[in-house]
Each structure stands twice: as C-alpha cells, then as structure tokens.
Amino acid sequence: MGPRAVLIGAPGSGKSTVGRLLAERLGVAFRDTDAEVEAAAGKPVSDIFVEDGEERFRALEAEAVRRALAEHDGVLSLGGGAVLDETTRGLLAGHRVVYLEVGLSQAVSRVGLGSARPLLVFNPRSQLKKLMDARRPVYEALAVVTVATDEREPAEVVDEIVRGLA
Structure with a gap:
C-alpha cells in the first residue's frame, strides 16, 4: 500500500493544482499535508x-x-519544507516521489510577493530563492521522477508524471 504518487517541490511548483488533476486522472483521492496540519x-x-x-x-x-x-493510497502533496525532516526523508524511501521543479520567476508569479506564506515575509523573492536553492538537492535526491513545470499547463505536467510513473 501507500500513495500512488507523492508530490514534492517548492512553493509555487503546482503541487496542489497538479495533485488534484493527477488524482482525478488516476481515479484516486487527493490528500494535502498542509491542509491536514491546518485541520489538526x-x-x-x-x-x-x-x-x-x-x-x-x-x-x-x-x-x-x-x-x-x-x-x-491516492495522490499525496507535501508542504515544500516537509522534506527537511530527516525522519520524513527516511519514510519517503521506496515511495513514488515526484519532484515538481519550478524556476524562481515562475514560483514568484504563482505564489505572489504579497503572500501570507510565513517563510517569505521579509524580502519574499530573496527568501524564496534561498529556500529553493537549499531544498533543491533534497528534492532531487528523493525523486524517482522530476517534472519541470515552468510555462506548462497543469494537464501537460500530469501527462508527464503519468508517463514517468508507468
């Protein structure tokens, strides 16, 4: 058992949007750990x-x-920083982890510089760049599939994920 796909990536990479579409395509449920944290x-x-x-x-x-x-057992989206936890990284081993890669300019346009994201409060563009630079090697190491999302429609990203996981 376990998720059909676990989506990881920086804020603005499309984890929620792509995750919902991927779950729909696969005929499974979508789950977002940020939403679960908020509920708890x-x-x-x-x-x-x-x-x-x-x-x-x-x-x-x-x-x-x-x-x-x-x-x-559906599609699972993790918060951007979830992979920083060593135990979480260990738990992800053996799962079908998909890294949604996004460039800085696309992430900024998707997240917005006036966002309520707590780690981006001061100088959001600079903070987002630092987060992305620090987390990229972790995302890359965990991923079994990496999909670039810049300048792409969510459906195109889903198509590539489905091909990559086949």
Whole structure:
C-alpha cells in the first residue's frame, strides 16, 4: 500500500493544482499535508507559525506526513519544507516521489510577493530563492521522477508524471 504518487517541490511548483488533476486522472483521492496540519491545529499555517512557531508547525507536519504515507493510497502533496525532516526523508524511501521543479520567476508569479506564506515575509523573492536553492538537492535526491513545470499547463505536467510513473 501507500500513495500512488507523492508530490514534492517548492512553493509555487503546482503541487496542489497538479495533485488534484493527477488524482482525478488516476481515479484516486487527493490528500494535502498542509491542509491536514491546518485541520489538526484548527488554524491556517501562517497562524501556526506566528502563534506557535515553526518548530510546532514542523512537528505537526511530520506527523501528518507519517500518517498519510501509512494510510493514503491516492495522490499525496507535501508542504515544500516537509522534506527537511530527516525522519520524513527516511519514510519517503521506496515511495513514488515526484519532484515538481519550478524556476524562481515562475514560483514568484504563482505564489505572489504579497503572500501570507510565513517563510517569505521579509524580502519574499530573496527568501524564496534561498529556500529553493537549499531544498533543491533534497528534492532531487528523493525523486524517482522530476517534472519541470515552468510555462506548462497543469494537464501537460500530469501527462508527464503519468508517463514517468508507468
């Protein structure tokens, strides 16, 4: 058992949009760990960061990922920083991990510079670049399939994922 596909990537890579379409294409359910964290905490991710701190958010996130990997057999989307947790990286071994690769300019246009994303509060473009640069090697190491999303329609990305996982 386990997810048919686990989507990872930077903010703005399309994990939620592509994940929903991929799940629909495969005839399975879609699950997003950020939504699960929000449900467990009873508040948005940005409020968890502000009120409880990043450490609390990461603990909730790691538990949501652990549970989803064990229970979910559809398409799973992880928050961009979920892969920073060593235990989570270990749990992802053997799963069909798909890295949705996005360039900085596309990520900025998709996320927006006035976003409520907690790690992008000060100088969002610079912060996003730092996040992407730091996380890219982790994403690449975990992925069994990498799909570039820049200047592509979500359906095209889904087509490539389906081919890559076949």
